[in-house]
Amino acid sequence: MKPELKKLLILNAPYLLFVYLFDKIGQSVRLSPGADLSGKVLSLADGFSAAFATPLPSFAPMDLLIGIAGAVLIRLMVYFKGKNAKKYRKGIEYGSARWGNTEDIKPYTDPVFQNNVLLTQTERLTMNSRPKQPKYARNKNILV
Template sequence: MPSVDWKRLLIRNLPYGIVFYLVDKVAWLYRYCIGGSLIEKLGVLFLNFSLAFQNVFPSFHPQDLCIGVIGAGLVKLAVYLKGKNAKKYRQGVEYGSARWGNQKDIAPFIDPVFENNILLTQTERLTMNSRPKLPKYARNKNVIVIGGSGSGKTRFYVKPNLMQMTPNVSYVVTDPKGTILVECGKLLQRGSPKMKDGKPERDKNGKIVYEPYRIKVLNTINFKKSMHYNPFMYIRSEKDILKLVNTIIANTKGEGEKSSEDFWVSATRSQAVKSLRTSNGFPLFGELIVR
């Protein structure tokens, strides 16, 4: 059986208790009013209305109690019927209730530790914690920033969030202009201060200890400035060779109309013709792969 919220029940029925008290006191005064008719008694009641409250306690006469209960019941019935039949009007919001958020609205979504947030604006942030104390404040962490060229997408969103250097967080950044690595690389190379109990750790010389990021760069414009990937480093047996060859063939196969063109068959045929024409003993393309 669900527990009763007595506090809420008392607050909801307090107005009806006040109505019962007032009607009970009026009924008590009416019984003592002298008059030949109802109108005369009501006149005497209004003239001496203050006498009803000289004694703060309600009347316990059965007749007064019954009239008080009936009065409170009628008021409660009227309130119920009005609420049941009332149309759902929202005065002042006929054109919608949307509004700009304020500091109070965003506060539950912000992590107390500044570094553990996604920076949205100068005053608005979003916690990186996917499981906040109150689940209703959990939000998706995907952010889309739309703006024209030169509107500040990199300057006012990407760079500030990179400079957060949130602990235990990795960053994957596309850099079409080639400026982010130049401008933020040294910062990431040094890293963020190593924290302990909310304070930065220091070495024996009193200098702050930093946790540097491992920076990996893939530059498809200038390969001299790019890290490289050597698949032959993973070859340990003949099975590994076959896996590599099959992977290369599968990833160079065309799509759509070009899928019927077998690049490797054409390349082998071309290499064979070239080898026969030159007669220099150059190995066939297929032999290059097998060897």
């Protein structure tokens, strides 16, 4: 088995449990007695006992659709939670810092010396309001 495929299977295998769980929830709603939504909600406990009487998943198309949709919803929630996570520096104590060097300030300077504001003997800041890379644009309000 290819390593990429193996990694993909290992990372997504837990979502099969969610497919099973949501499939059983869909089956319990389908099996609960009642003609309308209020009747089904009131007797949902009977539907759960009927659905979980057998450990096998339901293969009714609507139950499978509910199971897959629920697992996809959980996967999207995990994905967005990971994308919005704070950027922590692993293995480094919170609040720790290091002194910068010339390589750190280089993206913020202009190659032409006259187009920079001299901050210290070694640090300069470009006066160009639109640098080549927008992520290096900084506020130019400086008190000297």
